[in-house]
Amino acid sequence: MAVVVSHDRRDLLARTLDGLAAQDRPCDAVVVVDNASSDGSADLADAHPLAPEVVRLPRNTGGAGGFAAGTARAVRSHRADLVWLMDDDTVPTPSALAELLRARSRYAGRPALLASRAVWHDGRDHPMNTPRRRFGLARPFTGRAAAVGGVPIRSASFVSTLVDARAVREEGLPEAAYFIWNDDFEFTARLLRRRTGLFVPTSVVEHLTRTFGSTDADPGERFFYEVRNKLWMLRTSRALGPLDLALYGAATLRRWGRTVLRSADRPLLLRAGRRGFVAGLTSRPEPTTTALAGLGAVSDDVRAIQEAVHRD
Template identity: 35%
Template sequence: MTTGPLPRIVAVVVTFNRLALLEKLVARLGEIEGLAEVLVVDNASSDGTGAWLAARPTTGEIPLSARTLPTNRGGAGGFHDGLAWAIDREADLVWLMDDDGLPDVDCLDKLLLETDNLDFWGPLVVDEADPGRLVFPIRLPGGARVVHAVEDVRRAAKQDRIDGIVIPFNGVLVTKELVDRIGLPREEFFIWGDDHEYRLRAEEAGARVATVVTATVRHPSVGNLGTPMMFGRTTYNDSPSDLKHYCMARNNLVNLRDYRGPLHALAFVVKTAWFYTFTRPSLSRLRLSIGAMRAGIAGDFDGHRRFLS
Protein backbone atom coordinates (compact mmCIF):
# COMPACT_ATOMS: atom_id res chain seq x y z
CA MET A 1 0.00 0.00 0.00
CA THR A 2 1.27 3.48 -0.85
CA THR A 3 2.25 5.52 2.19
CA GLY A 4 3.36 8.79 0.57
CA PRO A 5 1.51 11.44 -1.44
CA LEU A 6 -0.88 10.09 -4.07
CA PRO A 7 0.95 9.59 -7.39
CA ARG A 8 -0.17 11.31 -10.57
CA ILE A 9 -1.53 8.43 -12.66
CA VAL A 10 -1.97 8.81 -16.41
CA ALA A 11 -3.66 6.13 -18.53
CA VAL A 12 -2.32 5.53 -22.03
CA VAL A 13 -4.53 3.72 -24.56
CA VAL A 14 -3.26 2.64 -27.98
CA THR A 15 -5.98 2.05 -30.58
CA PHE A 16 -6.32 0.99 -34.20
CA ASN A 17 -9.62 0.53 -36.07
CA ARG A 18 -11.64 -0.67 -33.08
CA LEU A 19 -13.83 2.32 -32.34
CA ALA A 20 -16.61 0.35 -30.64
CA LEU A 21 -14.12 -1.17 -28.19
CA LEU A 22 -12.42 2.17 -27.64
CA GLU A 23 -15.74 3.84 -26.80
CA LYS A 24 -16.45 1.15 -24.22
CA LEU A 25 -12.98 1.44 -22.69
CA VAL A 26 -13.06 5.25 -22.50
CA ALA A 27 -16.43 5.06 -20.75
CA ARG A 28 -15.03 2.57 -18.23
CA LEU A 29 -11.97 4.72 -17.52
CA GLY A 30 -14.34 7.54 -16.69
CA GLU A 31 -15.73 5.38 -13.88
CA ILE A 32 -12.34 4.68 -12.29
CA GLU A 33 -11.18 6.95 -9.48
CA GLY A 34 -7.57 7.95 -9.15
CA LEU A 35 -6.75 8.76 -12.77
CA ALA A 36 -5.39 12.23 -13.46
CA GLU A 37 -5.70 12.01 -17.23
CA VAL A 38 -6.37 9.67 -20.16
CA LEU A 39 -4.17 9.84 -23.28
CA VAL A 40 -5.24 8.04 -26.45
CA VAL A 41 -2.79 7.29 -29.26
CA ASP A 42 -4.64 6.50 -32.51
CA ASN A 43 -2.57 4.54 -35.04
CA ALA A 44 -4.03 6.29 -38.12
CA SER A 45 -7.35 4.43 -37.85
CA SER A 46 -9.67 4.48 -40.86
CA ASP A 47 -12.93 3.64 -39.05
CA GLY A 48 -13.84 7.11 -37.76
CA THR A 49 -11.75 6.88 -34.59
CA GLY A 50 -9.89 10.12 -35.37
CA ALA A 51 -13.11 12.09 -35.85
CA TRP A 52 -14.61 10.64 -32.66
CA LEU A 53 -11.53 11.58 -30.68
CA ALA A 54 -11.44 15.05 -32.23
CA ALA A 55 -14.92 15.61 -30.78
CA ARG A 56 -13.34 15.18 -27.31
CA PRO A 57 -15.55 12.42 -25.86
CA THR A 58 -16.18 12.66 -22.16
CA THR A 59 -14.53 10.39 -19.61
CA GLY A 60 -16.58 11.71 -16.74
CA GLU A 61 -14.48 14.12 -14.71
CA ILE A 62 -11.17 12.86 -16.15
CA PRO A 63 -9.50 14.95 -18.88
CA LEU A 64 -8.95 13.12 -22.17
CA SER A 65 -6.40 14.05 -24.83
CA ALA A 66 -5.76 12.27 -28.13
CA ARG A 67 -3.17 12.11 -30.88
CA THR A 68 -3.76 10.55 -34.28
CA LEU A 69 -0.47 9.41 -35.80
CA PRO A 70 0.11 10.15 -39.50
CA THR A 71 0.79 6.45 -40.23
CA ASN A 72 0.13 3.15 -38.47
CA ARG A 73 3.20 2.45 -36.32
CA GLY A 74 1.79 -0.61 -34.61
CA GLY A 75 1.41 -1.24 -30.93
CA ALA A 76 5.14 -0.76 -30.41
CA GLY A 77 5.16 2.71 -31.96
CA GLY A 78 1.94 3.64 -30.20
CA PHE A 79 3.19 2.68 -26.74
CA HIS A 80 6.57 4.27 -27.44
CA ASP A 81 4.90 7.60 -28.17
CA GLY A 82 2.18 7.25 -25.54
CA LEU A 83 4.58 6.47 -22.72
CA ALA A 84 6.83 9.39 -23.68
CA TRP A 85 3.76 11.64 -23.81
CA ALA A 86 2.62 10.56 -20.34
CA ILE A 87 6.07 11.22 -18.85
CA ASP A 88 6.04 14.66 -20.50
CA ARG A 89 2.67 15.21 -18.78
CA GLU A 90 4.46 14.64 -15.44
CA ALA A 91 3.02 11.21 -14.73
CA ASP A 92 4.39 9.37 -11.70
CA LEU A 93 2.69 6.16 -12.79
CA VAL A 94 1.57 5.26 -16.32
CA TRP A 95 -1.26 2.75 -16.85
CA LEU A 96 -0.75 1.14 -20.28
CA MET A 97 -3.46 -0.71 -22.17
CA ASP A 98 -4.67 -1.77 -25.61
CA ASP A 99 -8.12 -0.78 -26.79
CA ASP A 100 -9.52 -4.33 -26.52
CA GLY A 101 -9.06 -4.68 -22.76
CA LEU A 102 -11.62 -3.62 -20.17
CA PRO A 103 -10.36 -3.18 -16.60
CA ASP A 104 -12.76 -3.90 -13.78
CA VAL A 105 -13.82 -0.76 -11.91
CA ASP A 106 -11.68 -1.75 -8.91
CA CYS A 107 -8.67 -2.87 -10.99
CA LEU A 108 -6.60 0.26 -10.45
CA ASP A 109 -7.36 0.32 -6.72
CA LYS A 110 -6.11 -3.26 -6.40
CA LEU A 111 -2.95 -2.47 -8.35
CA LEU A 112 -2.21 0.63 -6.30
CA LEU A 113 -1.96 -1.45 -3.14
CA GLU A 114 1.48 -2.47 -4.45
CA THR A 115 2.76 1.01 -5.31
CA ASP A 116 5.53 0.94 -2.71
CA ASN A 117 6.62 -2.60 -3.60
CA LEU A 118 6.83 -2.78 -7.40
CA ASP A 119 8.12 -0.98 -10.48
CA PHE A 120 6.29 -2.75 -13.32
CA TRP A 121 3.13 -4.70 -12.53
CA GLY A 122 -0.27 -5.61 -13.86
CA PRO A 123 -3.52 -7.54 -13.41
CA LEU A 124 -4.74 -10.93 -14.50
CA VAL A 125 -6.06 -10.82 -18.08
CA VAL A 126 -9.19 -12.97 -18.19
CA ASP A 127 -11.49 -14.12 -20.97
CA GLU A 128 -14.45 -11.75 -21.11
CA ALA A 129 -16.75 -14.64 -22.06
CA ASP A 130 -15.30 -16.99 -19.43
CA PRO A 131 -13.78 -14.96 -16.55
CA GLY A 132 -12.53 -18.11 -14.90
CA ARG A 133 -9.93 -18.58 -17.62
CA LEU A 134 -6.83 -16.57 -18.46
CA VAL A 135 -6.54 -15.16 -21.96
CA PHE A 136 -2.76 -15.41 -21.75
CA PRO A 137 -1.66 -18.50 -19.79
CA ILE A 138 1.00 -17.91 -17.14
CA ARG A 139 4.12 -20.02 -16.67
CA LEU A 140 4.67 -20.03 -12.93
CA PRO A 141 8.15 -18.97 -11.79
CA GLY A 142 10.57 -21.66 -10.75
CA GLY A 143 9.20 -24.44 -12.94
CA ALA A 144 7.60 -25.46 -16.22
CA ARG A 145 3.99 -25.43 -15.05
CA VAL A 146 1.67 -23.31 -17.21
CA VAL A 147 -1.71 -22.39 -15.72
CA HIS A 148 -4.84 -21.48 -17.64
CA ALA A 149 -7.41 -21.17 -14.84
CA VAL A 150 -7.76 -18.08 -12.68
CA GLU A 151 -8.17 -20.16 -9.52
CA ASP A 152 -4.93 -22.03 -10.20
CA VAL A 153 -2.92 -18.85 -10.50
CA ARG A 154 -4.54 -17.35 -7.41
CA ARG A 155 -3.72 -20.46 -5.40
CA ALA A 156 -0.10 -20.15 -6.48
CA ALA A 157 0.12 -16.47 -5.44
CA LYS A 158 1.80 -15.21 -2.31
CA GLN A 159 0.29 -12.12 -0.68
CA ASP A 160 -2.05 -11.66 -3.67
CA ARG A 161 0.70 -11.46 -6.27
CA ILE A 162 3.08 -13.58 -8.32
CA ASP A 163 6.50 -12.03 -8.56
CA GLY A 164 8.54 -12.14 -11.76
CA ILE A 165 5.54 -12.33 -14.11
CA VAL A 166 3.56 -9.61 -15.88
CA ILE A 167 1.54 -9.51 -19.12
CA PRO A 168 2.30 -6.16 -20.80
CA PHE A 169 0.67 -4.03 -22.12
CA ASN A 170 -2.73 -5.09 -20.79
CA GLY A 171 -3.44 -2.72 -17.91
CA VAL A 172 0.10 -2.63 -16.54
CA LEU A 173 1.49 0.12 -14.35
CA VAL A 174 5.03 1.38 -14.86
CA THR A 175 6.77 3.97 -12.72
CA LYS A 176 8.40 7.10 -14.09
CA GLU A 177 11.60 6.08 -12.34
CA LEU A 178 11.73 2.81 -14.28
CA VAL A 179 11.07 4.58 -17.60
CA ASP A 180 13.90 6.98 -16.80
CA ARG A 181 16.17 3.96 -16.22
CA ILE A 182 15.29 1.72 -19.17
CA GLY A 183 13.80 4.05 -21.76
CA LEU A 184 10.78 3.47 -24.01
CA PRO A 185 9.45 0.40 -25.87
CA ARG A 186 11.24 -0.48 -29.11
CA GLU A 187 9.09 1.30 -31.68
CA GLU A 188 10.76 -0.46 -34.62
CA PHE A 189 9.27 -3.82 -33.56
CA PHE A 190 5.84 -2.62 -34.83
CA ILE A 191 3.89 -5.54 -33.30
CA TRP A 192 4.70 -8.77 -31.48
CA GLY A 193 7.49 -9.01 -28.95
CA ASP A 194 7.79 -5.32 -28.08
CA ASP A 195 5.93 -5.88 -24.81
CA HIS A 196 8.00 -8.95 -23.98
CA GLU A 197 11.22 -7.10 -24.76
CA TYR A 198 10.20 -4.26 -22.44
CA ARG A 199 9.61 -6.72 -19.60
CA LEU A 200 12.95 -8.41 -20.25
CA ARG A 201 14.69 -5.04 -20.24
CA ALA A 202 12.98 -4.11 -16.98
CA GLU A 203 14.07 -7.38 -15.36
CA GLU A 204 17.63 -6.92 -16.59
CA ALA A 205 17.63 -3.51 -14.89
CA GLY A 206 16.55 -5.08 -11.60
CA ALA A 207 12.94 -3.90 -11.71
CA ARG A 208 10.42 -5.42 -9.32
CA VAL A 209 7.90 -7.13 -11.61
CA ALA A 210 4.68 -8.90 -10.62
CA THR A 211 1.09 -9.82 -11.42
CA VAL A 212 -1.53 -8.82 -8.87
CA VAL A 213 -4.01 -11.69 -8.88
CA THR A 214 -6.87 -9.75 -7.28
CA ALA A 215 -6.89 -7.18 -10.12
CA THR A 216 -8.61 -8.07 -13.39
CA VAL A 217 -8.76 -6.86 -16.99
CA ARG A 218 -11.31 -8.55 -19.26
CA HIS A 219 -10.18 -9.27 -22.82
CA PRO A 220 -11.63 -11.04 -25.87
CA SER A 221 -10.47 -14.62 -26.28
CA VAL A 222 -7.49 -15.12 -28.57
CA GLY A 223 -8.06 -18.88 -28.86
CA ASN A 224 -5.41 -21.45 -28.10
CA LEU A 225 -1.97 -19.91 -28.21
CA GLY A 226 0.48 -22.15 -30.02
CA THR A 227 0.19 -25.21 -32.27
CA PRO A 228 1.59 -28.47 -30.81
CA MET A 229 4.75 -29.75 -32.52
CA MET A 230 7.68 -32.16 -32.03
CA PHE A 231 5.30 -34.91 -30.90
CA GLY A 232 3.52 -32.58 -28.48
CA ARG A 233 6.67 -31.60 -26.60
CA THR A 234 6.34 -27.91 -27.44
CA THR A 235 4.19 -25.41 -29.36
CA TYR A 236 4.73 -22.85 -32.08
CA ASN A 237 2.92 -19.54 -32.64
CA ASP A 238 1.66 -19.87 -36.19
CA SER A 239 -0.50 -16.93 -37.22
CA PRO A 240 -2.50 -16.91 -40.48
CA SER A 241 -1.46 -13.26 -40.89
CA ASP A 242 1.77 -12.78 -42.85
CA LEU A 243 2.27 -9.46 -41.07
CA LYS A 244 2.00 -10.99 -37.61
CA HIS A 245 4.13 -13.98 -38.51
CA TYR A 246 6.86 -11.84 -40.06
CA CYS A 247 7.05 -9.62 -36.98
CA MET A 248 6.93 -12.62 -34.63
CA ALA A 249 9.78 -14.44 -36.39
CA ARG A 250 11.94 -11.32 -36.64
CA ASN A 251 11.33 -9.89 -33.18
CA ASN A 252 11.36 -13.18 -31.29
CA LEU A 253 14.75 -14.07 -32.75
CA VAL A 254 16.12 -10.65 -31.79
CA ASN A 255 14.79 -10.98 -28.23
CA LEU A 256 16.27 -14.45 -27.84
CA ARG A 257 19.63 -13.34 -29.20
CA ASP A 258 19.77 -10.24 -27.00
CA TYR A 259 18.47 -11.72 -23.74
CA ARG A 260 19.00 -15.49 -23.87
CA GLY A 261 22.05 -15.82 -26.13
CA PRO A 262 22.93 -17.37 -29.50
CA LEU A 263 22.05 -20.96 -28.58
CA HIS A 264 18.45 -20.03 -27.74
CA ALA A 265 18.25 -18.01 -30.95
CA LEU A 266 19.54 -20.97 -32.95
CA ALA A 267 17.01 -23.26 -31.26
CA PHE A 268 14.22 -20.96 -32.42
CA VAL A 269 15.53 -21.13 -36.01
CA VAL A 270 15.54 -24.94 -35.82
CA LYS A 271 12.06 -24.96 -34.28
CA THR A 272 10.72 -22.75 -37.09
CA ALA A 273 12.32 -24.94 -39.76
CA TRP A 274 10.86 -28.08 -38.15
CA PHE A 275 7.38 -26.57 -37.93
CA TYR A 276 7.16 -25.56 -41.60
CA THR A 277 8.91 -28.70 -42.82
CA PHE A 278 7.15 -31.41 -40.78
CA THR A 279 4.34 -30.06 -38.57
CA ARG A 280 2.66 -27.77 -41.07
CA PRO A 281 4.66 -27.98 -44.31
CA SER A 282 4.79 -24.67 -46.17
CA LEU A 283 7.68 -23.60 -48.34
CA SER A 284 6.29 -20.06 -48.62
CA ARG A 285 6.04 -19.69 -44.84
CA LEU A 286 9.52 -21.12 -44.38
CA ARG A 287 10.91 -18.55 -46.84
CA LEU A 288 8.97 -15.77 -45.10
CA SER A 289 10.37 -16.87 -41.73
CA ILE A 290 13.94 -17.02 -42.99
CA GLY A 291 13.62 -13.56 -44.55
CA ALA A 292 12.20 -12.12 -41.33
CA MET A 293 14.92 -13.65 -39.17
CA ARG A 294 17.67 -12.47 -41.52
CA ALA A 295 16.22 -8.97 -41.33
CA GLY A 296 16.24 -9.09 -37.53
CA ILE A 297 19.87 -10.20 -37.40
CA ALA A 298 20.77 -7.42 -39.85
CA GLY A 299 18.87 -4.80 -37.83
CA ASP A 300 16.41 -4.17 -40.69
CA PHE A 301 13.01 -3.34 -39.21
CA ASP A 302 11.25 -2.08 -42.34
CA GLY A 303 10.37 -5.37 -44.03
CA HIS A 304 6.96 -5.68 -42.37
CA ARG A 305 5.72 -2.58 -44.18
CA ARG A 306 5.08 -4.52 -47.38
CA PHE A 307 2.27 -6.35 -45.58
CA LEU A 308 0.45 -3.16 -44.56
CA SER A 309 -2.59 -2.26 -46.62
Protein backbone atom coordinates (compact mmCIF):
# COMPACT_ATOMS: atom_id res chain seq x y z
CA MET A 1 0.00 0.00 0.00
CA ALA A 2 1.06 3.60 -0.58
CA VAL A 3 1.78 6.15 2.15
CA VAL A 4 1.82 9.85 1.21
CA VAL A 5 2.92 12.51 3.71
CA SER A 6 1.41 15.94 3.12
CA HIS A 7 1.68 19.44 4.54
CA ASP A 8 0.18 22.56 2.95
CA ARG A 9 0.72 21.56 -0.68
CA ARG A 10 -2.85 20.92 -1.75
CA ASP A 11 -2.33 21.26 -5.50
CA LEU A 12 0.73 19.01 -5.51
CA LEU A 13 -1.06 16.44 -3.36
CA ALA A 14 -3.84 16.31 -5.94
CA ARG A 15 -1.27 15.46 -8.62
CA THR A 16 0.28 12.77 -6.40
CA LEU A 17 -3.10 11.13 -5.82
CA ASP A 18 -3.94 11.37 -9.54
CA GLY A 19 -0.66 9.59 -10.28
CA LEU A 20 -1.45 6.86 -7.78
CA ALA A 21 -4.92 6.43 -9.26
CA ALA A 22 -3.41 5.98 -12.73
CA GLN A 23 -1.06 3.12 -11.83
CA ASP A 24 -0.94 0.18 -14.24
CA ARG A 25 -0.82 -2.03 -11.17
CA PRO A 26 -3.28 -0.38 -8.75
CA CYS A 27 -2.31 0.17 -5.12
CA ASP A 28 -4.09 -2.15 -2.71
CA ALA A 29 -4.73 0.84 -0.45
CA VAL A 30 -3.50 4.39 0.14
CA VAL A 31 -2.91 6.30 3.37
CA VAL A 32 -2.46 10.07 3.33
CA VAL A 33 -0.86 11.47 6.50
CA ASP A 34 -1.83 15.12 6.78
CA ASN A 35 0.58 17.07 8.97
CA ALA A 36 -1.89 19.66 10.31
CA SER A 37 -2.27 21.39 6.93
CA SER A 38 -4.07 24.73 6.82
CA ASP A 39 -4.84 24.76 3.08
CA GLY A 40 -7.52 22.06 2.81
CA SER A 41 -5.15 19.27 1.82
CA ALA A 42 -6.89 16.74 4.04
CA ASP A 43 -10.32 17.66 2.64
CA LEU A 44 -9.01 17.28 -0.90
CA ALA A 45 -7.67 13.82 -0.08
CA ASP A 46 -10.96 12.84 1.53
CA ALA A 47 -12.85 13.81 -1.63
CA HIS A 48 -10.44 12.23 -4.12
CA PRO A 49 -11.84 9.32 -6.20
CA LEU A 50 -8.94 7.15 -5.04
CA ALA A 51 -10.63 7.14 -1.58
CA PRO A 52 -7.50 7.05 0.57
CA GLU A 53 -7.58 6.76 4.33
CA VAL A 54 -6.72 10.25 5.59
CA VAL A 55 -4.86 10.37 8.88
CA ARG A 56 -5.23 13.92 10.22
CA LEU A 57 -2.49 14.77 12.68
CA PRO A 58 -3.32 17.61 15.09
CA ARG A 59 0.21 18.99 14.90
CA ASN A 60 2.91 19.15 12.27
CA THR A 61 5.32 16.30 12.99
CA GLY A 62 7.52 17.03 9.97
CA GLY A 63 8.31 14.61 7.21
CA ALA A 64 10.04 12.30 9.68
CA GLY A 65 7.03 12.09 11.98
CA GLY A 66 4.65 11.75 9.05
CA PHE A 67 6.52 8.82 7.55
CA ALA A 68 6.86 7.13 10.93
CA ALA A 69 3.12 7.54 11.55
CA GLY A 70 2.14 6.44 8.05
CA THR A 71 4.42 3.42 8.05
CA ALA A 72 3.10 2.34 11.44
CA ARG A 73 -0.47 2.75 10.22
CA ALA A 74 0.20 0.68 7.12
CA VAL A 75 2.10 -2.12 8.83
CA ARG A 76 0.01 -2.52 11.98
CA SER A 77 -3.53 -1.41 11.17
CA HIS A 78 -3.59 -2.45 7.51
CA ARG A 79 -1.17 -5.38 7.86
CA ALA A 80 0.55 -4.33 4.64
CA ASP A 81 3.32 -6.55 3.32
CA LEU A 82 4.88 -3.71 1.32
CA VAL A 83 4.75 0.04 2.00
CA TRP A 84 5.31 2.50 -0.85
CA LEU A 85 6.55 5.77 0.66
CA MET A 86 6.41 9.18 -1.05
CA ASP A 87 6.12 12.91 -0.40
CA ASP A 88 3.21 15.03 -1.58
CA ASP A 89 5.35 16.53 -4.36
CA THR A 90 6.01 13.10 -5.91
CA VAL A 91 4.05 12.14 -9.03
CA PRO A 92 4.52 8.49 -10.02
CA THR A 93 4.37 7.62 -13.71
CA PRO A 94 1.79 4.90 -14.56
CA SER A 95 4.32 2.05 -14.54
CA ALA A 96 6.23 3.13 -11.40
CA LEU A 97 4.77 0.59 -8.99
CA ALA A 98 4.60 -2.21 -11.55
CA GLU A 99 8.30 -1.82 -12.30
CA LEU A 100 9.25 -1.96 -8.62
CA LEU A 101 7.18 -5.10 -8.13
CA ARG A 102 8.56 -6.66 -11.32
CA ALA A 103 12.14 -6.22 -10.13
CA ARG A 104 11.23 -7.54 -6.70
CA SER A 105 9.52 -10.66 -8.03
CA ARG A 106 12.39 -11.51 -10.38
CA TYR A 107 15.22 -10.86 -7.95
CA ALA A 108 16.92 -13.99 -6.56
CA GLY A 109 16.30 -13.01 -2.94
CA ARG A 110 14.07 -10.72 -0.88
CA PRO A 111 15.02 -7.04 -1.10
CA ALA A 112 14.23 -5.00 2.00
CA LEU A 113 13.49 -1.99 -0.20
CA LEU A 114 13.43 -0.84 -3.80
CA ALA A 115 13.79 2.79 -4.91
CA SER A 116 12.55 4.55 -8.03
CA ARG A 117 14.38 6.93 -10.33
CA ALA A 118 13.29 10.48 -9.49
CA VAL A 119 13.31 13.14 -12.20
CA TRP A 120 12.44 16.83 -12.21
CA HIS A 121 9.59 18.13 -14.35
CA ASP A 122 11.96 18.54 -17.31
CA GLY A 123 13.11 14.92 -17.20
CA ARG A 124 16.54 15.49 -15.62
CA ASP A 125 17.56 13.12 -12.83
CA HIS A 126 16.87 14.94 -9.57
CA PRO A 127 20.11 15.30 -7.55
CA MET A 128 18.17 15.38 -4.28
CA ASN A 129 17.09 11.75 -4.69
CA THR A 130 20.08 9.82 -5.99
CA PRO A 131 20.36 6.58 -3.98
CA ARG A 132 23.76 5.85 -2.50
CA ARG A 133 25.24 2.83 -4.24
CA ARG A 134 26.56 -0.10 -2.25
CA PHE A 135 30.18 -0.75 -3.12
CA GLY A 136 32.43 -3.70 -2.40
CA LEU A 137 29.93 -6.42 -3.27
CA ALA A 138 31.11 -9.63 -4.90
CA ARG A 139 30.21 -10.09 -8.56
CA PRO A 140 27.43 -12.65 -7.91
CA PHE A 141 25.51 -10.09 -5.83
CA THR A 142 25.87 -7.27 -8.36
CA GLY A 143 24.96 -9.76 -11.08
CA ARG A 144 21.69 -10.62 -9.35
CA ALA A 145 20.75 -6.97 -9.26
CA ALA A 146 21.77 -6.38 -12.87
CA ALA A 147 19.69 -9.37 -13.98
CA VAL A 148 16.52 -7.51 -12.96
CA GLY A 149 17.73 -4.11 -14.18
CA GLY A 150 18.66 -2.98 -10.68
CA VAL A 151 21.64 -1.48 -8.85
CA PRO A 152 22.55 -2.43 -5.24
CA ILE A 153 22.15 0.56 -2.91
CA ARG A 154 23.07 1.44 0.67
CA SER A 155 20.36 4.07 1.25
CA ALA A 156 17.53 5.91 -0.52
CA SER A 157 15.19 8.87 -0.12
CA PHE A 158 11.49 8.86 0.73
CA VAL A 159 10.65 9.94 -2.82
CA SER A 160 9.18 6.60 -3.98
CA THR A 161 10.68 3.81 -1.91
CA LEU A 162 8.97 0.42 -1.60
CA VAL A 163 9.74 -1.06 1.83
CA ASP A 164 9.24 -4.64 3.01
CA ALA A 165 7.12 -4.61 6.17
CA ARG A 166 9.14 -7.45 7.64
CA ALA A 167 12.22 -5.20 7.75
CA VAL A 168 10.16 -2.52 9.51
CA ARG A 169 9.02 -5.01 12.15
CA GLU A 170 12.64 -6.01 12.72
CA GLU A 171 14.28 -2.56 12.68
CA GLY A 172 11.51 -0.16 13.69
CA LEU A 173 10.18 3.08 12.24
CA PRO A 174 11.84 6.27 10.98
CA GLU A 175 13.19 8.53 13.71
CA ALA A 176 10.34 11.03 14.19
CA ALA A 177 12.53 13.37 16.28
CA TYR A 178 14.54 14.29 13.16
CA PHE A 179 11.50 16.30 11.98
CA ILE A 180 13.00 17.01 8.54
CA TRP A 181 16.16 15.94 6.70
CA ASN A 182 18.28 12.81 7.03
CA ASP A 183 15.36 10.79 8.43
CA ASP A 184 15.11 8.86 5.15
CA PHE A 185 18.90 8.38 5.05
CA GLU A 186 18.97 7.03 8.61
CA PHE A 187 15.92 4.79 8.16
CA THR A 188 16.89 3.24 4.83
CA ALA A 189 20.55 2.85 5.82
CA ARG A 190 19.42 1.09 9.00
CA LEU A 191 17.22 -1.31 7.04
CA LEU A 192 20.01 -1.94 4.51
CA ARG A 193 22.96 -2.38 6.83
CA ARG A 194 22.62 -6.16 6.53
CA ARG A 195 19.89 -6.38 3.88
CA THR A 196 19.55 -5.88 0.16
CA GLY A 197 18.25 -2.69 -1.44
CA LEU A 198 17.80 -2.07 -5.15
CA PHE A 199 17.61 1.05 -7.28
CA VAL A 200 15.20 0.36 -10.17
CA PRO A 201 15.73 2.97 -12.93
CA THR A 202 12.74 1.76 -14.97
CA SER A 203 10.44 2.85 -12.15
CA VAL A 204 10.16 6.61 -12.66
CA VAL A 205 8.54 9.35 -10.59
CA GLU A 206 8.59 13.12 -10.92
CA HIS A 207 9.82 15.06 -7.89
CA LEU A 208 8.25 18.48 -8.33
CA THR A 209 10.42 20.66 -6.12
CA ARG A 210 10.30 24.40 -6.81
CA THR A 211 13.97 24.50 -7.77
CA PHE A 212 16.38 21.98 -9.25
CA GLY A 213 19.16 21.03 -6.90
CA SER A 214 20.22 19.09 -3.85
CA THR A 215 19.60 19.92 -0.20
CA ASP A 216 23.03 21.59 0.06
CA ALA A 217 21.80 24.49 -2.11
CA ASP A 218 21.68 27.26 0.51
CA PRO A 219 19.18 25.84 3.03
CA GLY A 220 19.20 28.89 5.33
CA GLU A 221 17.77 28.26 8.80
CA ARG A 222 17.06 24.65 7.89
CA PHE A 223 20.78 23.99 7.99
CA PHE A 224 20.17 23.46 11.71
CA TYR A 225 18.33 20.21 10.94
CA GLU A 226 20.97 19.04 8.46
CA VAL A 227 23.77 19.44 11.01
CA ARG A 228 21.90 18.24 14.11
CA ASN A 229 20.38 15.22 12.43
CA LYS A 230 23.56 14.14 10.66
CA LEU A 231 25.45 14.29 13.97
CA TRP A 232 22.62 12.39 15.68
CA MET A 233 22.90 9.74 13.01
CA LEU A 234 26.68 9.45 13.20
CA ARG A 235 26.61 9.35 17.02
CA THR A 236 23.52 7.35 17.93
CA SER A 237 22.15 5.34 15.01
CA ARG A 238 22.80 1.67 14.40
CA ALA A 239 22.50 2.30 10.64
CA LEU A 240 26.23 2.63 10.00
CA GLY A 241 29.19 0.35 10.60
CA PRO A 242 32.74 1.56 11.31
CA LEU A 243 33.69 1.92 7.63
CA ASP A 244 30.39 3.68 6.88
CA LEU A 245 31.04 6.13 9.69
CA ALA A 246 34.42 7.06 8.26
CA LEU A 247 33.16 7.40 4.69
CA TYR A 248 29.94 9.26 5.46
CA GLY A 249 31.63 11.41 8.08
CA ALA A 250 34.17 12.63 5.52
CA ALA A 251 31.44 13.11 2.90
CA THR A 252 29.41 15.14 5.40
CA LEU A 253 32.27 17.54 6.06
CA ARG A 254 32.75 18.08 2.32
CA ARG A 255 29.02 18.65 1.88
CA TRP A 256 28.86 21.20 4.70
CA GLY A 257 31.84 23.00 3.20
CA ARG A 258 30.12 23.27 -0.18
CA THR A 259 26.95 24.49 1.48
CA VAL A 260 28.76 27.31 3.28
CA LEU A 261 30.67 28.35 0.17
CA ARG A 262 27.48 28.54 -1.91
CA SER A 263 25.41 30.39 0.65
CA ALA A 264 24.11 33.87 -0.13
CA ASP A 265 23.86 34.58 3.62
CA ARG A 266 26.78 32.90 5.33
CA PRO A 267 26.26 34.51 8.75
CA LEU A 268 22.72 33.11 8.88
CA LEU A 269 23.87 29.70 7.71
CA LEU A 270 26.74 29.57 10.18
CA ARG A 271 24.47 30.52 13.08
CA ALA A 272 22.03 27.76 12.14
CA GLY A 273 24.88 25.30 11.70
CA ARG A 274 26.39 26.24 15.06
CA ARG A 275 23.07 25.62 16.82
CA GLY A 276 22.74 22.31 15.02
CA PHE A 277 26.28 21.32 15.95
CA VAL A 278 25.70 21.97 19.63
CA ALA A 279 22.35 20.15 19.63
CA GLY A 280 23.78 17.23 17.68
CA LEU A 281 26.65 16.73 20.12
CA THR A 282 24.86 17.38 23.41
CA SER A 283 21.50 15.65 22.89
CA ARG A 284 19.98 12.49 21.50
CA PRO A 285 16.78 12.07 19.46
CA GLU A 286 13.82 11.33 21.71
CA PRO A 287 12.17 7.95 21.05
CA THR A 288 9.67 7.92 18.20
CA THR A 289 6.98 6.76 20.64
CA THR A 290 7.56 9.95 22.63
CA ALA A 291 7.77 12.24 19.60
CA LEU A 292 4.45 10.88 18.31
CA ALA A 293 2.62 10.59 21.62
CA GLY A 294 -0.85 12.04 22.01
CA LEU A 295 -2.02 11.23 18.48
CA GLY A 296 -4.68 8.67 19.33
CA ALA A 297 -4.76 5.54 17.18
CA VAL A 298 -1.59 6.60 15.36
CA SER A 299 0.31 6.63 18.64
CA ASP A 300 -1.02 3.15 19.39
CA ASP A 301 0.28 1.87 16.04
CA VAL A 302 3.68 3.48 16.59
CA ARG A 303 4.01 2.15 20.12
CA ALA A 304 3.05 -1.40 19.12
CA ILE A 305 5.71 -1.60 16.41
CA GLN A 306 8.48 0.04 18.43
CA GLU A 307 7.83 -2.05 21.54
CA ALA A 308 7.85 -5.26 19.49
CA VAL A 309 11.25 -4.33 18.06
CA HIS A 310 12.67 -3.65 21.50
CA ARG A 311 11.32 -6.93 22.87
CA ASP A 312 13.10 -8.83 20.11
